Amino acid sequence: MPITRSELEVLYRxxxxxxxxxxxxxxxxxxxxxxxxxxxxxRVWNRRDEVIITTFKGFIYKTVQNLALNEMRRRRVRSALIxxxxxxxxxxxxxxxxxxxxxxxxxxxxxxxxxxLRGVLLLSEFSDMDYRQISTMLGIAEGTVASRKNRAxxxxxxxxxxx
Amino acid sequence: MSWSKTYSPSANGWTKLxxxxxxxxxxxxxxxxxxxxxxxxxxxxxxxxxxxxxGGAKLLPEPLPANQVVIESGxxxxxKTNATGVHYYWVFxxxx
Numbered sequence: 581m582p583i584t585r586s587e588l589e590v591l592y593r594x595x596x597x598x599x600x601x602x603x604x605x606x607x608x609x610x611x612x613x614x615x616x617x618x619x620x621x622x623r624v625w626n627r628r629d630e631v632i633i634t635t636f637k638g639f640i641y642k643t644v645q646n647l648a649l650n651e652m653r654r655r656r657v658r659s660a661l662i663x664x665x666x667x668x669x670x671x672x673x674x675x676x677x678x679x680x681x682x683x684x685x686x687x688x689x690x691x692x693x694x695x696x697l698r699g700v701l702l703l704s705e706f707s708d709m710d711y712r713q714i715s716t717m718l719g720i721a722e723g724t725v726a727s728r729k730n731r732a733x734x735x736x737x738x739x740x741x742x743x
Numbered sequence: 744m745s746w747s748k749t750y751s752p753s754a755n756g757w758t759k760l761x762x763x764x765x766x767x768x769x770x771x772x773x774x775x776x777x778x779x780x781x782x783x784x785x786x787x788x789x790x791x792x793x794x795x796x797x798g799g800a801k802l803l804p805e806p807l808p809a810n811q812v813v814i815e816s817g818x819x820x821x822x823k824t825n826a827t828g829v830h831y832y833w834v835f836x837x838x839x
Contacts, residue, residue: 589757592756592757592760593757596752596756596757597749597751597752600750600751600752600756601749601750604750605746610750610752613752614752614753614756614759617752617756618756618759618760618763621760621764622760622763622764622767625764625767626767679750682748686746689746690746705747736746
């Protein structure tokens, strides 16, 4: 049975904040993170006949991650095309300086992590899924999830100490 | 700096999402209308052609009883209605 608009609303309201924070750690831009989350829910709406509630969480996090990675790739290509330099982050006017600085620092730290470590770390932190659910979603062993998370945390700690 | 600090999205996220879904529905309905228009043009074009050979079968545009599949005298006929309400007929005729 396809999900209804009110069921979609419940899912959205339940997952909006963690998904937004997850997306923000991939794109480091508040407006874009919100757009990515909305894009993912529009995909859900377009495929509402196929959505299975029990596996929904894994599906939506994977969709958000893929959309965010696509957006990063697009930005890299665009930056390369417009002059071989890093495209400046598009800040919204109401974005305060402190938040901008926090996001820049966060980006510096997280972007140094290999993608597979960052993915596991962020899923584990924001998705409320346990190791078993994350391992099913990513198609890796539970032990690998745990070791990747530990390696990611260790690398982040090292970076902090270097500062 | 804490990499795991929780930030809040804008307060009207659900309203924005609803607006984007409405846009998406509109876009899809425009696409459907476009496809229907193209299909209508194709049906008219097919109607201009008396007989088209498809190997062992023939596609004949001709008036036949609506809403049914008829198999008579070695012919299988299926009535279809496209999105704009135009009826058209597929006649698969055994050449024997």
